[in-house]
Amino acid sequence: MRKAEIDALVRAHQGRARPVAFFHVLRQPALEPDDHAFLSEHIEELGTSDLLRWRARCESGFSGPVIRQLARLAIRDPAHFQHEVLSEPRLELDEEEWIELADLVRGKVPAAIYERVLARCRREPVRWEAGFVLSPGAYRGPAPLLDGDELDGLDAERPALRDMPVAKILAARRAGVLSLDDGALAALAMERARGSDEDWSADIRHFPAALRDAILEKARRTPRGNERANLLGWLEAHGVARAALMDIALGSIRAGGDAYAVLPWLARQLTTRAAWDRHGLETFSALMSRRAFSEIGELVTLAWSEAGQGGKEISRGFLEAIQVAFALVLLGMAREALLAGRQAGAMAALSALACLDPPSRVSRAVHELRRVPGASPDVAELIAVNERLVKHSDARDASLEGFVAALHAIADASS
Numbered sequence: 001m002r003k004a005e006i007d008a009l010v011r012a013h014q015g016r017a018r019p020v021a022f023f024h025v026l027r028q029p030a031l032e033p034d035d036h037a038f039l040s041e042h043i044e045e046l047g048t049s050d051l052l053r054w055r056a057r058c059e060s061g062f063s064g065p066v067i068r069q070l071a072r073l074a075i076r077d078p079a080h081f082q083h084e085v086l087s088e089p090r091l092e093l094d095e096e097e098w099i100e101l102a103d104l105v106r107g108k109v110p111a112a113i114y115e116r117v118l119a120r121c122r123r124e125p126v127r128w129e130a131g132f133v134l135s136p137g138a139y140r141g142p143a144p145l146l147d148g149d150e151l152d153g154l155d156a157e158r159p160a161l162r163d164m165p166v167a168k169i170l171a172a173r174r175a176g177v178l179s180l181d182d183g184a185l186a187a188l189a190m191e192r193a194r195g196s197d198e199d200w201s202a203d204i205r206h207f208p209a210a211l212r213d214a215i216l217e218k219a220r221r222t223p224r225g226n227e228r229a230n231l232l233g234w235l236e237a238h239g240v241a242r243a244a245l246m247d248i249a250l251g252s253i254r255a256g257g258d259a260y261a262v263l264p265w266l267a268r269q270l271t272t273r274a275a276w277d278r279h280g281l282e283t284f285s286a287l288m289s290r291r292a293f294s295e296i297g298e299l300v301t302l303a304w305s306e307a308g309q310g311g312k313e314i315s316r317g318f319l320e321a322i323q324v325a326f327a328l329v330l331l332g333m334a335r336e337a338l339l340a341g342r343q344a345g346a347m348a349a350l351s352a353l354a355c356l357d358p359p360s361r362v363s364r365a366v367h368e369l370r371r372v373p374g375a376s377p378d379v380a381e382l383i384a385v386n387e388r389l390v391k392h393s394d395a396r397d398a399s400l401e402g403f404v405a406a407l408h409a410i411a412d413a414s415s
Contacts, residue, residue, distance in 0.1 A: 225261025
């Protein structure tokens, strides 16, 4: 990266160098002179993991600043150095680097730690087979529909409907104690959906198809996220169109409802590339409107898990669709911020966008940001960074790691 690009990213993160190193500089496969200069200038702000990632991107014989900083960390905090460096099984330093490190810490760290460093000078580095570091597992959450108690204390006489919740009315109807046709039952349920605070979750599996419209109304109105999730599950099982159910779920999120409660249901709707292409943008937009960063991460993890059920391989197109949806959300945020004169907001969105690897079809939307008036030099620089990154992208490098980095970058820059 060029110094001007790095400086613009630092300003996007309120002057903090480490997020720029973590989210941007050290995610590059190779470093340029300006990258090394930036890391050297801010070496005291880097953590042990940052230093080891920097070392992995240094050409042979040019890792001196990293080794000297590791030595300073060992002298300053031997216990941390032992845990983060000496106990890292995949750590590979060259023989000369271990020797230099041993020379720098000799007599300045506990003997046991020095002996462990010295021992590394006399053995070949361990070679590890390549493999995925992150492998999301299958999510096994609670069942979407809750079991409820059967009718309790039902009298042989016809009960007063005004005093009975819908669940007990249905139980009485099933038991033959109450005679109520479907039309009357649907009208009563609609009245309750609009005007009562009953929770239908526990007995929703017993609700007949005749109550479909009332359940739709209840799903829109309930203040309880768990109840909404259960009602959505019933509606889905009874053939209600996904688009209509997505409108209910996302509408509740935009209105400030409990997003976490509906995440498992949402994830089950987003298990294919086609689903992400159709609903990904509106889903991310709704969650971003509430600054629900952790919920976004949870949603993608759950969707990934659902898509991989039964050992199915996650396609590159699935990842590409997630990245495209998130990229378009970030571009929309940048545009809105520029139109409102909020340079910091535009920089935050563009910083996060630079973490992604969307396909080149996103490049036009990036370029069109230049038409929005009022962009500061830093914003213009970050637009240029993203133009360069997206122009030559074919999404082959799209990864879950890139999405997570973008999510953390927008959360950090917006804090």
